Amino acid sequence: MHAYTVEPLYVKSGQDVIAADFYRPKTEHKPGVIIMAHGLACLRQFKLIQFAKRYAQAGYAVVLFDYRYWGGSTGRPRELVSLQAQLDDWHTMLMHVAQRKSIDNRKIVLWGISLSAGYVLEMASENKNIQAVMAHNPFVDGAESAKQYPLQMLSKALKVSSQDYMGAKVGMLPRTLPIVAENELCFVPTADAYQGYQSIIHPDYYWSGEIPARVFFNFIRYRPIQNLRRIAVPVLYIASKNDSLIPLEISREAATNIAPYVEYHEWEMQHFDIYHGKWFEKAVSVQLEFLNQHIGVG
Known part of the structure; x- marks a missing residue:
């Protein structure tokens, strides 16, 4: 087991600054x-x-x-989810890390979960500087995930999203929707998602639980599954059999598209279980095996 330090890292991205933590193990x-x-x-x-x-x-x-717009990073409006801006932030961080002298830039791994797992798979389909990817419950097909959304709520959600999108064009304050909620309009209206978010939020950090509604349209149109056949690096793909957000059939299709580069796992868990208890321990064990096989610490 290695000792390590954690250093603050600030990286320029457009007009804003991305805040990060740099974990540096003490190795030869x-x-x-x-x-x-x-x-x-x-x-x-x-x-x-x-x-x-x-x-x-x-x-x-x-x-x-x-x-950007989140946590220690700058950008306004706060708590805006822009798929393109977040993908740009991934590209910015990849470029920054590749230029750091203190790491081996021939061994860069991207790690994502849910939406960010969709991002890292998309990155791997178009970038040659990545050596491996670890994707957990990846959001790979917004059109299919939208079918999980309650039909009676969908028209309302689209209406609010449209109003927020148009309002942003003329400088109005954002119209927001909750990420999760009990018995009201929100982005992820499943019981396990509500409990799942409650299980991971950190009370020491500000989080309103709402985001501008304009991104709803973009989620439906975001389909990294269309590009996965281009991936030619090792991918660890972990899917949840009881996932109410990501249809299992889509995870299987995505894994098939990545073959022969994919190491695919299906576990009897829900979307948020991977953060906790035995599923977290199992995930870390499988991840470290994958890393040691394809990257190595020496």
Whole structure:
């Protein structure tokens, strides 16, 4: 087990600054590095630190960052989810990490969960500087996930999204929707999602639980599954059999598209279980095996 330090990292992205934590293991060799960011509307402190610590103890460097508009990063309006801006932030962090002298830039791994797992798979389909990807419950097909959305709520959600989109064009304050809620209009209207978010949010960090509604349209149109056949690097893909957000059939189709580069796992868990208890321990064990096989600490 390696000792490690955690250093603040600030990286320019357009007019804004991305805040990150740089986990640096104490090793004789330049370590490989894992770049991590969260899923929908979360801060880096929402349970990702527990993963980062385990990788650093195993001898891997980690860069764990907040998207623009979130957490320690700058940008307004606060708590805006822009798929394109977040993808741009991934590209910015990848370029920054590749230029750092303290790590082995031939060993860069992207780590994502849910929405960010969709991002890292898309990145792997178009980028040659990535050596491996770890994707957990990836959001790969917004059109299919939208079919999980209650039909009686869909027209209302689209209406609010449209109003927020048009209002933003003329400088109006955002119209927001809750990420999760009990018995009201929200982005993820499933009981396990409500409990899941409650289980990962960190009370020491501000989180309103709402985001501008304009992104709803973009979720439906976001379909990284269309590009997965281009991936030619090792991918660890973990799917949940009892996932109410990501249809299992879509995960299987995505994994088939990535073959022969994919190591695919299906576990008897729900979407948020991977953050907790035995599923977290199982995930870390499988992840470290994958890393040691394809990246290595030496």
